[in-house]
Amino acid sequence: xxxxxxxxxxxxxxxxxxxxxxxxxxQELADRFNLNSAQVRKDLAYFGEFGVRGIGYYVxxxxxxxxxxxxxxxxxxxxxxGFGNLGSALFHYKGFARQGFRISAVFDxxxxxxxKSVDGVSILPLRDLPRETKARNLQLAIVAVPxxxxxxxxxKLAASGIKAILNFAPGRIKAGxxxxxxxxxxSIELExxxxxxxxxxx
Amino acid sequence: xxxxxxxxxxxxxxxxxxxxxxxxxxQELADRFNLNSAQVRKDLAYFGEFGVRGIGYYVxxxxxxxxxxxxxxxxxxxxxxGFGNLGSALFHYKGFARQGFRISAVFDxxxxxxxKSVDGVSILPLRDLPRETKARNLQLAIVAVPxxxxxxxxxKLAASGIKAILNFAPGRIKAGxxxxxxxxxxSIELExxxxxxxxxxx
Numbered sequence: 001x002x003x004x005x006x007x008x009x010x011x012x013x014x015x016x017x018x019x020x021x022x023x024x025x026x027q028e029l030a031d032r033f034n035l036n037s038a039q040v041r042k043d044l045a046y047f048g049e050f051g052v053r054g055i056g057y058y059v060x061x062x063x064x065x066x067x068x069x070x071x072x073x074x075x076x077x078x079x080x081x082g083f084g085n086l087g088s089a090l091f092h093y094k095g096f097a098r099q100g101f102r103i104s105a106v107f108d109x110x111x112x113x114x115x116k117s118v119d120g121v122s123i124l125p126l127r128d129l130p131r132e133t134k135a136r137n138l139q140l141a142i143v144a145v146p147x148x149x150x151x152x153x154x155x156k157l158a159a160s161g162i163k164a165i166l167n168f169a170p171g172r173i174k175a176g177x178x179x180x181x182x183x184x185x186x187s188i189e190l191e192x193x194x195x196x197x198x199x200x201x202x
Numbered sequence: 203x204x205x206x207x208x209x210x211x212x213x214x215x216x217x218x219x220x221x222x223x224x225x226x227x228x229q230e231l232a233d234r235f236n237l238n239s240a241q242v243r244k245d246l247a248y249f250g251e252f253g254v255r256g257i258g259y260y261v262x263x264x265x266x267x268x269x270x271x272x273x274x275x276x277x278x279x280x281x282x283x284g285f286g287n288l289g290s291a292l293f294h295y296k297g298f299a300r301q302g303f304r305i306s307a308v309f310d311x312x313x314x315x316x317x318k319s320v321d322g323v324s325i326l327p328l329r330d331l332p333r334e335t336k337a338r339n340l341q342l343a344i345v346a347v348p349x350x351x352x353x354x355x356x357x358k359l360a361a362s363g364i365k366a367i368l369n370f371a372p373g374r375i376k377a378g379x380x381x382x383x384x385x386x387x388x389s390i391e392l393e394x395x396x397x398x399x400x401x402x403x404x
Contacts, residue, residue: 003397007390015374070393071400078392086291093288094349095372095389101396140395147296163402164395170297172217180398184391187297188209189384190280191272193342193366194303195205196382198273200365 005043006066008035013063025056075100079138079162081153082145083108083123086168090144091118101140105132126156133160143167154181207245208268210237215265227258277302281340281364283355284347285310285325288370292346293320303342307334328358335362345369356383 012033016024026044030037044057047065051057067073080091080103090096091103106123108114113123124132132138141162145153150169157165157179164180167173175181214235218226228246232239246259249267253259269275282293282305292298293305308325310316315325326334334340343364347355352371359367359381366382369375377383 003394004390006397007387007393011387069397069400071396072393074400076396076399084291085287085294089286089288089291090388093372093388095387096392099389099393101389101392139399140392142392164399166391166395180395182391182395184388185209185213185297186292186295186386187301187303188206189368189386190278190298190303190342190344191209191274191301192205193368193382193384194273194278195208195271197278197341197366198271198276 003070005039006070008033009040009043010063010066010070010072013059013066016059017063021059023052023056023058028056072100075102076140077102077104077136077138079103079105079107079129079133079136079141079157081107081126081141081143081157082149082169083110083113083118084144084146087142087144088118090142090168091121103142104136105138107132126153129156130160133162138162139164141165143169145169147171154179205272207241208272210235211242211245212265212268212272212274215261215268218261219265223261225254225258225260230258274302277304278342279304279306279338279340281305281307281309281331281335281338281343281359283309283328283343283345283359284351284371285312285315285320286346286348289344289346290320292344292370293323305344306338307340309334328355331358331362335364340364341366343367345371347371349373356381 012029026041027037030040047062078101080087083106091106096103104121106118106121107126107129108123109126114125116123141157143150143153143165147169150167150171150173154165154167154173154175158176165175167181167183173181173183214231228243229239231237232242246253249264280303282289285308293308298305306323308320308323309328309331310325311328316327318325343359345352345355345367349371352369352373352375356367356369356375356377360378367377369383369385375383375385
């Protein structure tokens with residue numbers, strides 16, 4: 001099962017919980033959130049213990065189990081590198097904190113930003129990375145620097161002991177084997193839409 | 203096959219083309235880009251005509267076919283609604299133009315922005331949406347407004363004739379049946395990383 005689908009199911013279950021739904025079948029879950037019902041059935045079969053024949057799955061129990069698997073049962077300390085437009089937007093993005101991702105350090109070498117603070121979080125120079133990673137127990141990093149700086153920044157993060165990096169900078173970025181690097185390509189999201197529009201014009 | 207995987211293969215093929223690679227087997231493609239080789243083999247089997255036994259797939263031919271399917275063989279006119287930090291970052295994001303997505307109109311009702319222009323594109327009030335949609339043949343929209351405005355903006359886009367919307371605003375947003383709405387949840391990307399970190403701590 002892809003991790004992404006686990007995240008999607010977790011969100012659906014959170015919504016159901018908010019709506020006061022106690023149990024749901026895989027078919028209802030699929031119908032309600034426009035998911036592939038065969039896929040949902042197959043995926044949720046892994047979590048058989050949370051399902052009861054004729055009733056379905058216990059929403060809260062299944063949600064808690066998925067959150068535990070996704071590492072969402074704790075708070076993660078996140079470093080944000082790059083505080084331009086994108087970095088600033090990501091810093092203020094509400095969705096991260098809601099899932100337990102706390103941006104507790106911001107790094108940017110721009111003298112116009114460095115030394116300032118945003119919502120109580122200091123903007124620090126990159127040379128402070130090793131010290132801050134230890135001091136703040138930073139485990140994840142989000143990279144929102146220009147393409148030309150990204151490779152160097154990712155090497156510095158790895159050298160500081162960061163084990164997982166979400167990178168928004170375009171281009172071919174590589175990380176060592178002991179670091180999990182995920183490159184976000186926002187145009188992929190648009191392509192699922194152009195795919196559907198293109199189908200309609202054929 | 204999910205549309206997302208088509209996008210990923212297209213990017214791999216583009217890289218191979220840049221590197222001067224003419225043909226590639228599904229196994230090599232999987233190895234080179236850390237993909238699931240059984241999945242790649244199964245997916246590419248749909249495109250049998252571009253594969254030659256013992257040689258593999260023709261990189262340029264397969265790439266062009268995938269681009270055609272994804273609607274990347276043309277230029278799309280895109281409306282961007284919301285020109286705050288995120289909107290501004292998305293406007294300057296290089297990846298969109300590279301895939302043929304051209305942000306040709308920006309909308310924001312903030313009097314401090316409205317009437318100005320960025321890189322030759324005017325920032326217009328939302329009331330101009332219907333007229334501009336027709337005049338500029340806008341087909342896709344990217345929504346980067348605060349959560350509380352998103353539902354109304356999406357309804358206005360739909361009423362103007364926009365058929366596909368990429369929404370970055372959080373919350374429960376709905377669109378009518380004739381509009382394809384894709385909600386981007388950036389924390390899902392972080393969750394694939396916390397998943398791996400959490401595995402390591404068990």
